[in-house]
Amino acid sequence: xxxxxxxxxxxxxxxxxxxxxxxxxxxxxxxxxxxxxxxxxxxxxxxxxxxxxxxxxxxxxxxxxxxxxxxxxxxxxx
Amino acid sequence: xxxxxxxxxxxxxxxxxxxxxxxxxxxxxxxxxxxxxxxxxxxxxxxxxxxxxxxxxxxxxxxxxxxxxxxxxxxxxxxxxxxxxxxxxxxxxxxxxxxxxxxxxxxxxxxxxxxxxxxxxxxxxxxxxxxxxxxxxxxxxxxxxxxxxxxxxxxxxxxxxxxxxxxxxxxxxxxxxxxxxxxxxxxxxxxxxxxxxxxxxxxxxxxxxxxxxxxxxxxxxxxxxxxxxxxxxxxxxxxxxxxx
Numbered sequence: 001x002x003x004x005x006x007x008x009x010x011x012x013x014x015x016x017x018x019x020x021x022x023x024x025x026x027x028x029x030x031x032x033x034x035x036x037x038x039x040x041x042x043x044x045x046x047x048x049x050x051x052x053x054x055x056x057x058x059x060x061x062x063x064x065x066x067x068x069x070x071x072x073x074x075x076x077x078x
Numbered sequence: 079x080x081x082x083x084x085x086x087x088x089x090x091x092x093x094x095x096x097x098x099x100x101x102x103x104x105x106x107x108x109x110x111x112x113x114x115x116x117x118x119x120x121x122x123x124x125x126x127x128x129x130x131x132x133x134x135x136x137x138x139x140x141x142x143x144x145x146x147x148x149x150x151x152x153x154x155x156x157x158x159x160x161x162x163x164x165x166x167x168x169x170x171x172x173x174x175x176x177x178x179x180x181x182x183x184x185x186x187x188x189x190x191x192x193x194x195x196x197x198x199x200x201x202x203x204x205x206x207x208x209x210x211x212x213x214x215x216x217x218x219x220x221x222x223x224x225x226x227x228x229x230x231x232x233x234x235x236x237x238x239x240x241x242x243x244x245x246x247x248x249x250x251x252x253x254x255x256x257x258x259x260x261x262x263x264x265x266x267x268x269x270x271x272x273x274x275x276x277x278x279x280x281x282x283x284x285x286x287x288x289x290x291x292x293x294x295x296x297x298x299x300x301x302x303x304x305x306x307x308x309x310x311x312x313x314x315x316x317x318x319x320x321x322x
Contacts, residue, residue, distance in 0.1 A: 038242040042300055042301065044088060049085045049087070049088070
């Protein structure tokens with residue numbers, strides 16, 4: 001599971017083009033890091049492509065931080 | 079074909095583009111208010127000519143047949159009526175508009191919108207995927223969708239950044255987008271003003287931007303990057319029309 005966390009952090013960093021070390025896992029990706037909300041969707045599209053993690057539309061608006069993404073990913077992988 | 083780089087299947091699911099579209103989907107967006115549509119169009123059309131000298135350029139650029147999207151700058155509540163009234167009659171029966179859900183809270187405003195044109199709301203506070211997926215279904219029904227990609231009215235008349243959703247919608251439905259620049263509506267009825275002042279209004283339609291090459295690009299680029307590239311191209315074209 002720890003591996004997944006690292007992989008997801010790397011994936012998010014690559015999609016949003018922000019270095020991993022600058023992504024605080026609890027920072028609001030959209031408000032604090034200035035990620036465009038639709039670029040956020042690309043994070044989930046990439047997760048879907050790579051890990052077949054299908055995040056339903058209703059959950060999209062609730063996801064704000066890297067830790068939220070990791071939690072959803074772990075839940076889906078279970 | 080699905081390539082390892084193509085992330086669009088998730089976007090397509092959000093847009094519900096692979097669902098079958100009922101034959102009466104677009105018709106169901108209309109309401110009983112349509113019985114007043116013709117007289118309302120006649121009144122507003124006369125006002126548009128007398129008070130705003132509404133004129134249009136580039137009508138020859140409109141595709142012969144729907145479906146297509148029309149995307150314009152947005153700085154006034156007069157923008158959609160200006161675009162709609164500029165269109166040749168043959169297109170008007172096929173136009174469907176998107177409006178902000180704010181107007182759903184004001185029954186007379188909602189009734190006026192529904193009387194003017196078949197339409198549906200974009201929920202700016204919740205998920206806007208519902209609205210984009212409806213727009214996709216309307217296009218698949220062979221209609222014309224008007225969209226303001228800035229997502230809100232400009233405060234100073236200058237073009238705001240565009241929301242990438244317009245690119246996702248156009249590219250994934252492989253629908254051409256007609257860029258349009260509206261001049262004069264900001265001067266006539268900017269934000270914060272409720273009574274329009276007389277001012278000439280002109281709508282300039284550009285050549286449609288085709289989406290096929292962008293659809294193919296998804297095989298080698300993340301879907302978001304492709305949608306953004308298309309959206310930026312559309313914005314540049316609308317800016318260019320405004321400077322002509």
